[in-house]
Amino acid sequence: MARPKGATALRPLRGRDPLGLRRALAGWLLPALVGAMALLAALAIAGAAGAGRLAERWEQAAAGQVIVQVPPAQAEAALARLRALPGVAEATVVAEDRLRALLAPWLGEVPGLPLPVMIELRLVERAEEAALREAAAAIPGAQVERRGEAVTQALRVAEGVRGLAFVLLGIIAAVAVALVAVATRAGLAARRETIEILHELGARDADIAGRFAARLALLCAAGALGGLAVALPALWLLAEAAIPVALSRPAAASDLPWAALALLPPAAAGIGWLTARLAVGAWLRRLP
Amino acid sequence: MVRFSGVGLCYPEGGGAWALQGLDFLLPEGSFTWLLGPSGAGKTSVLGLMHLRLRPSIGRIEVLGHDPAGLPRAQLPALRRRIGVVFQDYRLLPHLSAFENVALPLRIQGVTEARLRADVTEMLRWVGLAERAEAAPAALSGGEQQRLALARAVIARPALLVADEPTGNLDATQARRVLSLLRELHRLGTTVVVATHSEALPEEYPAPALRLEGGRLLRHG
Numbered sequence: 126m127a128r129p130k131g132a133t134a135l136r137p138l139r140g141r142d143p144l145g146l147r148r149a150l151a152g153w154l155l156p157a158l159v160g161a162m163a164l165l166a167a168l169a170i171a172g173a174a175g176a177g178r179l180a181e182r183w184e185q186a187a188a189g190q191v192i193v194q195v196p197p198a199q200a201e202a203a204l205a206r207l208r209a210l211p212g213v214a215e216a217t218v219v220a221e222d223r224l225r226a227l228l229a230p231w232l233g234e235v236p237g238l239p240l241p242v243m244i245e246l247r248l249v250e251r252a253e254e255a256a257l258r259e260a261a262a263a264i265p266g267a268q269v270e271r272r273g274e275a276v277t278q279a280l281r282v283a284e285g286v287r288g289l290a291f292v293l294l295g296i297i298a299a300v301a302v303a304l305v306a307v308a309t310r311a312g313l314a315a316r317r318e319t320i321e322i323l324h325e326l327g328a329r330d331a332d333i334a335g336r337f338a339a340r341l342a343l344l345c346a347a348g349a350l351g352g353l354a355v356a357l358p359a360l361w362l363l364a365e366a367a368i369p370v371a372l373s374r375p376a377a378a379s380d381l382p383w384a385a386l387a388l389l390p391p392a393a394a395g396i397g398w399l400t401a402r403l404a405v406g407a408w409l410r411r412l413p
Numbered sequence: 414m415v416r417f418s419g420v421g422l423c424y425p426e427g428g429g430a431w432a433l434q435g436l437d438f439l440l441p442e443g444s445f446t447w448l449l450g451p452s453g454a455g456k457t458s459v460l461g462l463m464h465l466r467l468r469p470s471i472g473r474i475e476v477l478g479h480d481p482a483g484l485p486r487a488q489l490p491a492l493r494r495r496i497g498v499v500f501q502d503y504r505l506l507p508h509l510s511a512f513e514n515v516a517l518p519l520r521i522q523g524v525t526e527a528r529l530r531a532d533v534t535e536m537l538r539w540v541g542l543a544e545r546a547e548a549a550p551a552a553l554s555g556g557e558q559q560r561l562a563l564a565r566a567v568i569a570r571p572a573l574l575v576a577d578e579p580t581g582n583l584d585a586t587q588a589r590r591v592l593s594l595l596r597e598l599h600r601l602g603t604t605v606v607v608a609t610h611s612e613a614l615p616e617e618y619p620a621p622a623l624r625l626e627g628g629r630l631l632r633h634g
């Protein structure tokens with residue numbers, strides 16, 4: 126008989142695991158899959174946070190700013206008329222080197238290229254931006270940049286990205302629930318007789334289901350931590366690449382949505398606990 | 414105390430046939446009762462009703478002062494913990510050591526580790542398995558498994574012990590040993606019900622008997 130082997134194999138199970146769940150619910154499949162879900166969730170969270178940050182910045186930048194483009198010949202006259210408009214706090218010509226720097230990404234360095242004159246208006250607070258735009262457009266040769274609309278559209282895109290991220294999070298949570306349910310069912314199948322015996326010995330449903338729930342919460346939390354460990358360096362690289370472009374400053378540690386990311390392992394544990402608790406609870410209710 | 418009043422049992426998978434019919438009896442507290450009858454007579458079914466694994470299809474049962482049908486589900490575990498069961502097929506947990514199998518009812522009750530250790534060790538000694546505490550059930554002989562099952566059934570000092578063919582797979586020496594353990598429990602005040610198809614075993618320990626045949630009670634006494 127395989128007695129010595131059997132006897133030694135039993136020792137680690139002494140004590141706290143009467144259902145043998147460490148073996149029935151073992152393996153790396155569930156934690157690995159939950160880890161993959163956590164990775165996707167981290168990306169979605171970072172995407173939502175990034176889109177939110179960008180939208181905020183655009184909104185700030187756009188508030189109370191209007192840019193009017195005029196032919197160089199009429200710059201002086203236009204500037205004077207713009208300054209006279211009600212609601213204008215300040216009207217300044219955008220310096221040529223700044224203009225070139227702003228346009229460089231699109232036009233490249235083209236030294237001889239004639240540039241229009243851009244006049245930047247800062248409005249007094251509570252100014253009627255729409256009325257002002259109309260007045261500015263009436264000045265001969267002036268073209269009012271439709272920056273407001275561009276920002277509105279960009280904001281709409283950012284909102285879309287955020288909404289998509291939340292939908293993704295919902296899908297990820299649903300997949301995680303399904304994964305835990307499948308794993309729980311496998312554990313139930315593997316320990317069916319054990320559970321029935323414990324039930325007949327007077328174990329409460331809550332105790333049995335609680336042991337499953339604790340085990341699955343642990344596996345899910347471990348998986349989520351693993352997924353997060355992979356996600357964080359990736360998110361940092363992404364932030365380092367994207368933030369200088371989007372916000373024109375270097376990336377900082379505070380750019381990652383730490384609070385939301387830190388919620389992932391507890392959220393995974395919670396999903397594992399609740400799903401297993403309900404699944405096992407429902408199964409136990411069929412016993413006499 | 415166990416009381417059956419007009420109890421009938423019909424298994425859902427049994428195609429409408431009555432496995433038990435018209436059972437009326439009372440087993441007083443602290444009694445020892447043989448449950449006799451040939452294979453298929455309904456002994457396991459009667460014990461199943463007594464330890465709440467089965468519910469009567471008709472009639473009423475009372476176990477340790479409670480009608481299980483009248484108890485809310487949340488209170489059944491507490492009643493079950495006062496009933497010790499030696500299953501015909503032992504029902505030991507294969508992934509747990511002998512020690513852990515015996516410790517199980519105490520763990521279910523939340524007994525502290527220190528008290529549990531002493532109790533289980535003492536119980537293993539009582540059934541002569543002190544040396545085999547760390548063995549897997551599969552590594553034990555039939556007689557040893559039987560005694561292990563008995564140890565698990567009585568570790569929590571149940572008020573009612575039901576044993577289903579507890580000597581069924583044992584040789585005469587082993588059977589006598591298990592029987593003497595059951596007698597000792599009875600002597601200590603436990604209500605004991607032992608089902609057996611053997612005609613010889615009851616002669617070793619004369620006691621009141623319920624005789625079943627075809628799911629009906631032949632005689633009481």
Ligand SMILES: Nc1ncnc2c1ncn2[C@@H]1O[C@H](COP(=O)(O)OP(=O)(O)O)[C@@H](O)[C@H]1O
Nearest residue numbers: 424426427432451452453454455456457458459
């Ligand atoms: N789970 C079951 N489903 C259907 N019929 C059963 C079941 N268990 C027992 N029976 C039937 O009930 C009767 C009594 O069986 P049982 O109580 O096991 O008798 P014994 O223990 O005396 O051998 C038999 O006719 C048997 O076929």
Ligand SMILES: [Mg+2]
Nearest residue numbers: 456457501577
């Ligand atoms: Mg039987």
